[in-house]
Amino acid sequence: MRFRIFQRKLSLEENKSTLQSEPITNYLHFLEIPLKIVGCWDWYMKPETEYQIILNNIYYGMVLFFLINVPATLCVHLSTEWKDVMTTLDEIADCLPYFVSIVIVIYFGVYRQEMYDLIQSMGEQFKYRSANGLTNMTMLNSYITAKKFALFYTICTLFSVSMYVVPELISWWTNKPLQSFMYMDITKSPFFEITFLTLYLSQAFVGLAMGQFGVFFAANSILLCGQLDLLCCSLRNTRYTALLQSGVHYRSLRLSHSDIKSDELHNYIYNVAEMEESSYHYDDKMVSRYIFTQNCSDIYSSEYDEATERALRDCARMCRVVNSYRERFERFVSPLLAMRVVQVTMYLCMLLYSATLKFDMVTVEYLGAVALDIFVYCFYGNQIIIQADRVTTAAYQSAWATMGVRGRRLLLNVLLANRRAVAVRAGNMWQQHYAETGLLLL
Numbered sequence: 001m002r003f004r005i006f007q008r009k010l011s012l013e014e015n016k017s018t019l020q021s022e023p024i025t026n027y028l029h030f031l032e033i034p035l036k037i038v039g040c041w042d043w044y045m046k047p048e049t050e051y052q053i054i055l056n057n058i059y060y061g062m063v064l065f066f067l068i069n070v071p072a073t074l075c076v077h078l079s080t081e082w083k084d085v086m087t088t089l090d091e092i093a094d095c096l097p098y099f100v101s102i103v104i105v106i107y108f109g110v111y112r113q114e115m116y117d118l119i120q121s122m123g124e125q126f127k128y129r130s131a132n133g134l135t136n137m138t139m140l141n142s143y144i145t146a147k148k149f150a151l152f153y154t155i156c157t158l159f160s161v162s163m164y165v166v167p168e169l170i171s172w173w174t175n176k177p178l179q180s181f182m183y184m185d186i187t188k189s190p191f192f193e194i195t196f197l198t199l200y201l202s203q204a205f206v207g208l209a210m211g212q213f214g215v216f217f218a219a220n221s222i223l224l225c226g227q228l229d230l231l232c233c234s235l236r237n238t239r240y241t242a243l244l245q246s247g248v249h250y251r252s253l254r255l256s257h258s259d260i261k262s263d264e265l266h267n268y269i270y271n272v273a274e275m276e277e278s279s280y281h282y283d284d285k286m287v288s289r290y291i292f293t294q295n296c297s298d299i300y301s302s303e304y305d306e307a308t309e310r311a312l313r314d315c316a317r318m319c320r321v322v323n324s325y326r327e328r329f330e331r332f333v334s335p336l337l338a339m340r341v342v343q344v345t346m347y348l349c350m351l352l353y354s355a356t357l358k359f360d361m362v363t364v365e366y367l368g369a370v371a372l373d374i375f376v377y378c379f380y381g382n383q384i385i386i387q388a389d390r391v392t393t394a395a396y397q398s399a400w401a402t403m404g405v406r407g408r409r410l411l412l413n414v415l416l417a418n419r420r421a422v423a424v425r426a427g428n429m430w431q432q433h434y435a436e437t438g439l440l441l442l
Contacts, residue, residue, distance in 0.1 A: 018140040019278045023128040027143055027223050028119050030150050031216060038208040039063035040108035045116065060109060066202045067105065067209075071098045093350040098202070100343050101209035107336055118328055122223065125321045130230045131311060132244055132281035133237025134253055134260055135273040142226025142270035146219040153218070153376075157211030160369070161203045168196070213336060214376050220329055221380035221424070222270060227322050228387040229271040232394035235315050235414070236263060239299060239399040241281075242307035250277045257299070263397045269387050282314070305404035312410040319391070319417060326384070330424045337377060338427030344374045381424045388422035 035041035039060045044052040074095050108115065130137040170176075234241070237260070243253060254275065264273045279286050351366050395415050400408055 017274055017276055018138045018272070019129075019136055019274060019276060019280070021138060021140050023283060024139065024143055025123050026119075027122055027126065027139075027146070028216075028219055030147050031212065031219065034150075034154055034208055034212045034215070035108070038205055038212060039105050040112075040209070040212065041115075042112065060105075063105060063205055064102065066198060067098060067102050067205055069198055070202050071095050071102075093347060093354075096343055096347055096350075097206050097210060100339060101206045103339060104209045104213050104336060105205075111332065114332055118325075118332055121325065121328070122220075125325065126223070126227050127230055127282050127318060129278070129280045129282055130273075131234040131237060131241045131314060132278055132286065133234065134240040134244075134250075134257060135233060135237060135264060135275050136278040136280075137230055137233045137268075137271050137273045139223070139226050139230065139271065141272060142222055142229070145270050146222040149218055149222065150215045153211060153215050154208075157207040158204070161207040164203050165200050168199075210373075213333075213340075214373065217333055217337075218376055218380045220333075221384055224322065224326060224329070225383050225387045226270050227318075227325075228384075228391065229268045231315065231318050231322060232267060232387075232390055233264070233271075233273050234311075234318065235391065235394040235398050236260060237398075238311040238315060238411075239304070239308055239402050241311040242304045243299065245281075245307045245311075246304055267390055267393070269383060299399065299402045302404055305407055308403050308407045309410055312407060312414065316410070316414050316417070319414060323417075323422070326422060326424070334425060334427055337424075340374070340377065341426050344370055377426075385423050388418070391418045 032041055036043055039062075042056045043059060044056055047053045047056060074091060078091070126139070128139050240253060240257065240260075244250060258275070261273075261275060347370055348367070351370070355367075392415055395411055395418075398411065400411055403411065
């Protein structure tokens with residue numbers, strides 16, 4: 001009995017429509033608090049008083065102080081006990097994440113306004129709903145996916161930080177010698193607590209800086225793929241959108257052209273196309289319904305060509321918005337992606353060299369963590385490539401044979417505009433896809 005109730009509840013959740021959901025104005029609001037904690041986002045975005053400006057600057061300087069403290073201490077430690085590079089390779093490798101985190105925080109601080117404009121343009125230009133057609137779609141699933149990934153990855157980052165700190169606490173509690181060079185020559189009580197707090201906060205800021213940059217990249221990629229899903233759905237429905245805008249009844253159109261579902265099968269990554277009637281055309285409420293509706297229609301009739309051309313222009317406008325946002329997003333993250341590729345390559349080389357000297361499970365865990373970290377960028381970059389390539393397939397499946405000459409020309413222009421491969425590149429050179437992960441690991 002309980003199993004049937006649970007099964008019925010699952011079926012109701014699966015059949016729940018998203019077409020009547022409220023539109024989302026800020027897709028990346030869940031990034032605000034973690035980025036504020038790590039100093040990449042101002043606590044006061046638009047400060048109105050000197051107190052707010054001072055508070056923003058003091059907190060930003062405090063984050064940089066904790067991040068710079070550990071590498072500076074390491075430099076002093078190595079200058080006093082220097083032997084050779086290979087002997088101190090492990091300590092140098094442990095400080096690579098600190099240098100990367102410092103660059104990330106400084107980069108976000110310098111180009112903070114560009115990040116604000118990027119997020120604001122997403123909320124203003126991205127469509128929440130697809131065009132009113134035979135199948136309709138919203139951005140709800142891609143938004144939920146981005147939010148869940150951000151929560152999961154942030155928790156994993158904080159867990160990894162705790163794995164650095166908890167062993168030090170256990171060693172201190174059991175009166176065992178501490179492993180970090182930060183505790184060298186510290187015997188008195190207040191200094192130990194201050195050093196431990198400094199090391200803990202610096203580890204937390206390192207984890208959040210590197211982790212939240214990965215979340216920022218992944219969340220933008222997921223939402224960009226969701227917008228490409230909407231574009232593909234709207235392109236497939238251009239002719240049906242024209243018929244519905246001209247007064248053709250939805251039910252009669254659904255009975256005669258329900259085979260569109262087979263074309264849409266396995267062609268969307270995050271969002272789901274629903275064969276249900278929608279009262280929205282993109283984000284505009286269709287307040288006026290046609291009094292004289294047609295139950296039957298000839299899809300090849302030329303009376304629908306003008307409405308088809310309007311639908312294609314809307315799709316071309318949406319395609320331009322997506323490509324423009326992808327270019328701005330690539331311009332913002334490209335330098336940091338290049339730095340992450342270089343850092344991961346150096347870190348892997350150092351770990352593999354240390355594995356030749358002493359192979360243990362700690363080295364294996366480090367290798368797995370670094371490989372998973374770079375895999376996030378390559379995986380979600382590859383998602384953008386896949387879904388952008390499906391735009392041309394959606395345009396070809398848009399019942400182009402029923403359109404007029406001008407409609408076919410407009411469709412050809414959309415195909416030509418999406419001829420080049422769309423990808424996010426690191427340093428404007430390396431495309432982020434699966435092959436990049438293999439090259440780094442090899």
